[in-house]
Amino acid sequence: MKKKERLESMTGGSTTEYRRIFSNKGDFIKSLVEIVSVIALVVGAVIGAYSYKEYRYNNLININNALYVQDREIYKKMEGKKNVFGLFIQRSSDMSIIDGSNKLLESCAGNKLSFVWRDVPDLYEKLYQVDGFYNEDRVCLRDALDTAENILYLIYNVHDADVLTNHAQEIGVETWYAYIEEVGENPLFLAAIYKGIKYRYIDKEFARFLYNRMNNSKHIKETLIVIYHEMTNASWVDSVGEK
Numbered sequence: 001m002k003k004k005e006r007l008e009s010m011t012g013g014s015t016t017e018y019r020r021i022f023s024n025k026g027d028f029i030k031s032l033v034e035i036v037s038v039i040a041l042v043v044g045a046v047i048g049a050y051s052y053k054e055y056r057y058n059n060l061i062n063i064n065n066a067l068y069v070q071d072r073e074i075y076k077k078m079e080g081k082k083n084v085f086g087l088f089i090q091r092s093s094d095m096s097i098i099d100g101s102n103k104l105l106e107s108c109a110g111n112k113l114s115f116v117w118r119d120v121p122d123l124y125e126k127l128y129q130v131d132g133f134y135n136e137d138r139v140c141l142r143d144a145l146d147t148a149e150n151i152l153y154l155i156y157n158v159h160d161a162d163v164l165t166n167h168a169q170e171i172g173v174e175t176w177y178a179y180i181e182e183v184g185e186n187p188l189f190l191a192a193i194y195k196g197i198k199y200r201y202i203d204k205e206f207a208r209f210l211y212n213r214m215n216n217s218k219h220i221k222e223t224l225i226v227i228y229h230e231m232t233n234a235s236w237v238d239s240v241g242e243k
Contacts, residue, residue, distance in 0.1 A: 063161045067176065070157065074150045083110045083140045084147045087183050091219070097226035101187050108144035108188060109137035120228040124191045124198075141188065148192040151179050156206055163205070177213065184214055185223040194228070200241055207240040 078084045086107030091100035105113060105123075114135045117123040127142055158176040183189040193210060196202035202210075214220045215232060230236050 063165065064172070067154065067158060067161070070150075070154050071176075074147060074154065077150070078147060081143065083108050084144045087144055087148055087151075087186050087188060089186075091185055091223070097223055101185075101223065101227055104186050105141065105188070108186075109140045111137050111140075113137055120187060120190045120194050121230075123187055123227075124194050127191070145188045145191055148183065148186065148189045149195070151183060152189065152192045152196065153201075155179055156202070159206055159209055180210075180213055180220075181217060184217060184220040187227060190224070190228045190231075193231070197240055202240065204237060204240045208237045211237050 086104065086109075089104055089107050091097075091104060095103065102113065114132060114137050115126050115129075117126050127138055127145065132138060155176060158173055162173045193202070197207065211231065211234070214224065221232065224231050
């Protein structure tokens with residue numbers, strides 16, 4: 001029996017009918033595979049969405065925990081150091097910027113200053129000047145500057161978390177950014193910023209954030225104009241990272 005006849009006897013008809021039957025079976029299997037694939041995709045999407053939600057939730061918890069740990073470390077270092085709490089004293093509105101800034105520094109030094117300074121860059125250089133390096137006021141001021149730097153880089157980490165996760169509300173960024181209003185006019189906090197720019201610890205994005213935030217605060221901008229005028233110019237941000 002010829003091949004064609006054998007196929008016809010098996011199908012009870014022509015080879016065309018045979019091909020149609022098996023073609024239909026192939027279509028059925030193909031459709032079944034497609035349905036299973038769609039179901040798998042839906043299930044996978046649901047599982048994936050749940051996993052992502054869990055990942056994001058855990059990630060935000062980890063970020064918040066890290067920020068709180070950093071914040072607690074700052075306060076632990078401040079324990080028993082009355083002079084460091086001078087960072088949080090506000091300048092009296094009836095004092096000039098220069099006189100008020102000197103009062104803030106004296107609060108952090110625990111005494112009258114043994115040196116004269118012109119502006120924030122000059123203040124920073126005077127703190128590390130060889131002549132008078134171990135004077136009590138400079139030792140205390142450098143100690144307070146260290147805390148000011150810790151606060152600055154806590155804000156930096158908050159800003160990074162805000163930018164990278166885009167979940168400002170969950171992180172509570174405004175709670176952390178409130179530090180800027182509390183210490184932003186203190187010459188030592190400004191010296192911490194100056195140091196960060198000088199040694200390129202601060203990137204342009206964070207510098208832009210500081211520029212916008214601090215120049216939009218009336219009492220901070222008044223201070224900047226007098227003792228750190230570079231920071232009131234938009235070109236200050238553009239210069240960040242340059243040698």
